[in-house]
Amino acid sequence: MDVGRIILIPYYLFLRMKIYDTQKQEYREKLRGGALILANHSSFRDPFYVGCAFRYRRMYFMTADVVMKNPLVRILLTGMGCVSINREAYDIQAIRKITALAKDGQTVAIFPQGGVHRDNDMQEIKNGAILIAIQAGVPLVPIYTCKPKHFYNRQIAVIGETLHIDRRMPSLAEIDRYSAELLHRMQNCQHIFNELTEGKTHD
Amino acid sequence: MTEIERLQAILERIFGNDVNTLNFAPESRLREDVGMNSIGMLYVAMAIEQEFGVEFNNDDLLNIKTVQDVLDRIGGKA
Numbered sequence: 001m002d003v004g005r006i007i008l009i010p011y012y013l014f015l016r017m018k019i020y021d022t023q024k025q026e027y028r029e030k031l032r033g034g035a036l037i038l039a040n041h042s043s044f045r046d047p048f049y050v051g052c053a054f055r056y057r058r059m060y061f062m063t064a065d066v067v068m069k070n071p072l073v074r075i076l077l078t079g080m081g082c083v084s085i086n087r088e089a090y091d092i093q094a095i096r097k098i099t100a101l102a103k104d105g106q107t108v109a110i111f112p113q114g115g116v117h118r119d120n121d122m123q124e125i126k127n128g129a130i131l132i133a134i135q136a137g138v139p140l141v142p143i144y145t146c147k148p149k150h151f152y153n154r155q156i157a158v159i160g161e162t163l164h165i166d167r168r169m170p171s172l173a174e175i176d177r178y179s180a181e182l183l184h185r186m187q188n189c190q191h192i193f194n195e196l197t198e199g200k201t202h203d
Numbered sequence: 204m205t206e207i208e209r210l211q212a213i214l215e216r217i218f219g220n221d222v223n224t225l226n227f228a229p230e231s232r233l234r235e236d237v238g239m240n241s242i243g244m245l246y247v248a249m250a251i252e253q254e255f256g257v258e259f260n261n262d263d264l265l266n267i268k269t270v271q272d273v274l275d276r277i278g279g280k281a
Contacts (some may be wrong), residue, residue, distance in 0.1 A: 082262055089271050090245055090264035135249055169250060171219045 002058050003079035008051045014157035018051045022192050025160045031057060034102040034138040035162075038128055038182060040190065041111035042120050042146045047080075049145045050109045050163045060101050060108045062094075064115075087114065095132060102136035112182075120146060122187055127179045130165065134175075139164045140182055156196055158189040162188035206274055213250045218243060229271040237270070248279075251277065 019027040031054060039050045051059050063082040068074040074084075083101070085094035102108050110132075112125035133140050142160035161181050167174065204212070233239045235270070238248050239247065248259045255277045267273055 086261070089261055090241065090248070091261055092245060092248055092259050092264055093261055095249075097243065128245070131242070131246055131249065169216060172217055172246065173219055175242075175246075 001079070003076070004059060004081045005055065007080065008048065009056060011048050011062050012052045012099050015049070017049070017054055017155040017157060019053055019157045019159060020196060022063065022158065022160050022188055024192060024196060031107060031141065033177055034105045034136060035107050035108040036102060036136075036138060036140050037107055037143055038112050038125075038129055038140055039109055040120070040122055040146065040186060041113050041116050043116065046111065047109065049147075049155065049157060050143060052155070052157065053143060053145065054107060060098070060106055062098055062108060062110045069078045083108075088141055093202055095128070095135075100131050100134065100139045100142060108132075111184055120190070122183070122190055125179060125183050125186070127175055130175050130182070131165075133165050134167070134170065142183070142186040142189055144170045144184060144186060144193045146193070156193060158193045158196070160185040160189040199202045206277055207270070209254060210251070210270065210273060210277075213254060214239075215267060217250060218248055227270065229274060231270045232268055233270065233273075235267075248258070 017089035021027045021029075037050060037054065037059070039046055047061050050061075058081065060083055061078060061079040064082050065086045067085040068077055068082065068084045083094060083097050085091045085098075098108050098110075110129045112129045113122065114126045129140060140163040142161070142163070143157055145155065148155060163178065163185060165178055170178070207227075207229065214227070218239075227237060231237055233244065244264065248264055251273065252258055257277055259276070263276055267276065
C-alpha cells in the first residue's frame with residue numbers, strides 16, 4: 001500500500017502547491033517511466049513537498065539509515081517508500097535496491113546534498129545519484145522548493161531541465177562534469193524560485 | 204584477457220589518467236597504491252558486477268583492500 005500518498009492528501013490540500021518550470025511557466029508535463037528526482041534539502045518537510053510536486057506518481061525516497069533507527073519510524077517510513085542507505089559505508093546493497101526501483105519504472109527522490117542544509121546553501125552535491133542514473137539508465141530531474149514563511153503562503157516548486165546520461169560507463173571525470181551540470185540546473189531552479197517568491201515571505 | 208587485465212581495463216576506463224595503473228599488481232592496495240577514492244570504489248564494484256557477473260555485498264567492499272582481494276572475490280574464493 002502506498003502510505004506516502006495517503007499521508008500526502010492533507011498536505012497537498014493545505015499547501016496548494018504551484019509548480020513552475022525554469023521559464024516561469026506553469027509546469028504541465030507529466031513525468032513518465034523511471035526517473036531520479038534530485039531535490040534540495042533544507043528541512044525535514046522536503047520529502048512531503050517533493051511528494052506533492054509529483055503526487056500523480058508513487059514516490060520512493062533515499063533516506064539516511066540514522067533517520068530510520070527507531071523501529072516504529074522505520075515501519076512508517078518504509079511504508080512511505082523510504083529506502084535506507086548508510087552514508088558512512090559503501091552501501092552497494094541500498095544502491096542496488098534503488099537502481100532496481102528506477103529500472104523498474106519507479107520515481108526515486110534523492111537529496112544529493114547529503115543532509116539537511118537549513119541555510120539553503122547549495123554549493124555541492126554528491127555523485128552517487130549520477131552512478132545510480134547510469135546503472136538504471138534513467139534521467140535526472142532537478143527540483144527546488146522550500147517552505148513558505150507563513151502558513152497562508154502558497155507552496156511553490158520549480159522543476160528544472162531533465163539531465164539525460166547517455167554514456168554507458170563514463171569516466172569519473174565525466175561523472176564530475178555531469179554532477180556539476182546537475183548542480184548548475186538545481187541552482188538555476190533555486191534562482192527562479194527566488195525570483196518567483198521575491199517580495200513574498202519565504203524562508 | 205586474464206582477470207587482472209580485465210580489471211585493469213575497467214579501472215583505466217573509469218579513472219582515465221587519475222589512477223596509477225603502473226602500480227597495478229595483485230598485492231597493490233586500492234587506495235594507497237592505485238589511488239582509488241570512495242565513490243570510485245563503488246563505481247568500480249558496480250562495473251565489476253556487470254563485467255564478471257558477481258554480486259558484492261557491503262561487507263565485501265569493506266574487506267577488499269588489495270587487487271588480489273578483488274580477484275579472489277571475482278574467482279569466488281572470498
